[in-house]
Amino acid sequence: MSPARRSFLLWLLAMLAGAAIVWHSRFTADMSFFLPSKPTAEQQVLVDQLKEGAVARLLMVAISGGNVEQRATLSRDLRGRLGKMPEFTSVQNGQSGSESADRDFLFKHRYLLSPSVRPERFTVDGLKDAISNSIDLLASPAGMMLKPLLTSDPTGELVAILSQLNAGAQPDSRAGVWASRDGERAMLLIQTHALGSDTDGQETAIQLIRQQFAESRAASGLSDARLTLSGPGLFAVNSRATIKDEVSQLSLISSIAIIAVLFFVYRSLRLLTLGLLPVVSGALAGVVAVSLAYGTVFGITVGFGSALIGEAVDYSIYYFVQSSRMGVDAWRERFWPTIRLGVLTSISGFAALLFSGFPGLAQLGLYSLAGVLTAALVTRFVLPQLAGTTIERRDLTPLGHLLERSIGQVQRLRWPMLVLAIAAATTLYLDRDSLWNPELSALSPVSQADQQVDLALRADMAAPDSRYLVVINAADQETALQMAERTGLQLDRLVESGQLGGYDSPTRFLPSQLSQAQRQASLPSSDELAPRLKTALQDAPLAASKLDRFLADIESARRQPEITPASLAGTQLALAVDAMLLKHAQGWSVLLPLRPPQDGSAMIDAAAVRAALTGDTAGQVLFIDMKGEFDKLYNDYLHEASQLSLAGLAIIVLLLAITLRSPRRLGRVLLPLILAVLIVIGGLHLLGERLHLLHLIGMLLIVAVGSNYALFFDRADEATGPDPETLASMLVANLTTAIGFGTLGLSNVPILHAVGVTVGPGAVLALLLAAIFAPRGTAG
């Protein structure tokens, strides 16, 4: 077998194996792109909430159009349709019915649920106090609703239970169903069976809602009714669609543009095909590496591919254009070391990202590293074998000569460019406080429009702002609930002192077995209770003889089976407990959402809460400010990314220093790159871009990618400068790189956009500046 055939077969085998791996890879577009790979305990809560939390399974739906009655009818109809489907665990629209089920449950289990049930409650004095309090309550306008309950609940246990609950935040209602604040839309709250991280499941659920609404609308004949939907699930589905669309569109655009450039240069279909070989191999190798290392491939990572195409195609351009006159062996000797150094600097840049705790960034790093390395290896070892020695292509020498002459012209720009860079640096320094976007949401692919709809629906729904949470971890459910009860007592003190507006707890509906047993043991027998009641009510306006139902209820409560999660089935309380009591691999977690104090500040004093949560449960009880955690997470990423970028830069400088062995040459290679970074970032800032961590990564990539050009100028003969072929190959390579990264700038996905707008112009500037600051002798 000839060496060419052997190389080709080896390459083909590798490609087929790669394709097989890619075929079985899992592609995803969910939020885990942004979630830390090694989370702290607090961040783990964020991760769990986003993946499995009840909030991530909620969809908010608004129906507009028609009149109040028509909207209410549609809302009821939609609830009826969706409520029967297994895809939804709950569909709420404020219709009464479910509320009475809740009340029945609370009333039936009042003696197990009420925190006031203690032995003292049922002594003569305790009864006297509790009953006279209930009678006082009857004097109040609020108490009149309780009048029918007086004879069966004279101690007011239901009131004690209800007064713990947050009655404030409820959506408005119109015509018997929930409505928006202005009354113009009917509102529903839907919980999906699918987890928040199950984007396919969320998509199915959303389609079902839309389809059922369309049918319901058709049945009612209300053609102008419209459905608006929002929630984490919709975000996930839309982001995935956006990324999918953009990845295919941008790859197509950059591929066509690059192929057009290559065809102009090669004028040969064979060379064009061969020229794309390293790129295709690189892209495939990138996906394979990520898939093998991480199990799943993020859509955004693949989107990065179009940029990689532009970068990796350079090597074959250098090879074809530069080797045409001198032959393969001379090319290897003269140019390969320079290209190899360029490849190494690019790889150093990408490798720095590998160490990121931001999984998205680490994947981008691995993908690019594997891609560039493969493309370079294929160019070096496979391409010459396949291309053979006779390479017929368009003669680019005239272009090279033209470039040689223009270098002399552009070198007059040395001072203006220096001034421009200094101006950019000054601007950046002066505006250093407002350069960066401090929020993780800056990276989120969720569109501004979607976010606004979400905000509006959330306000209409009076949806809870689950920003502040206390999280309790324990090995089993009973311990978790007991700890939640103890923590509740600590939080009660904060509520009392006004530092906290209130909090929710699953133990309100599902107390620990211990509490239930203690409460049950507090209940006296009828024989004990009856005489006490008589004594207690001697001077009261309520005759003991009217309280037979009370005696009977206490008696049956003494033998009542304890409340388990199963006893809550069919009530909305089950939903609440579900949301706050989570089982996971390591055990159980209880979430206690906190409400800010009613002074309108909407902020909770974190230090006060942390101080209150000390004691025997310390360590297993965490206070979490979700927004704060997200911002902290982003700041950690940003901090880490700047360290990694500096490390990457340091490796690149070290690599160049070792190879060039001359501070003067090192300075000459680095100067154009640093000026390019300054001018690009200054320009982006002036155009109003808020920088985030991907811009930072982009800066590193400008240095990594741009060093190729500076090295070619550096390696050239000091007296004559690079030969025309080399100049032409650099221009073509630069064009394809700029196209590859530039198309990313068109993306609506912030991560891709940021890299595109930074590296695209950065690469062009790097070449231009490398030419401007090339040794004077080059002017020819």
Place this chain on the structure above:
Amino acid sequence: MIKRLFAGLILAALTIPALAAFDLGQLMGELARHKGGKARFVEKKYLAVLDKPVVSSGEMSYTAPDRLEKRTLMPKVETLLLDKDMLSIEREKQKLTINLSNQPEALAFIDSIRGTLTGNRAALEKNYALFLSGNLDKWTLTLLPSDQKIAALVQRITVSGSKNQIRSIEYLQADGDRSVMSIEPIDNR
């Protein structure tokens, strides 16, 4: 024939003085001119289940046209504030706010007081049939619910007063329980 004439005479005797001296429009006009003020109240609730009435007392103030505050001092401090359609009740550390536009029955109930206070005849007649007796110095206005849903809660509301001052409000509930609130203006001039 004589019977009909007799009946006619009685009717005329009943209506003519009312028409001539005092009618609903006149009372409403008087009430509408009242711009607000402060009063002490004592409310007694007679409940079948209790042997003695529950008594509460406190102060209330009214600012035309749509702000009514009722501060109960005995037996427990409690504040009820009606501002336009927002009703809030504050008791001990608890605060409950209800948007009445969501609760048509409660709104009708509230309108019986508010409509009387503001002299808004249209608002009252939306939910009640009105019967007036007495004269300007001592009048009694009876409201009978015309809506089934309201009638299921309250049988009859009787408001009595003198000139533009309401002196007592009595609610007779559908289950026979009854509450009487007597109002004593505080002269705040």
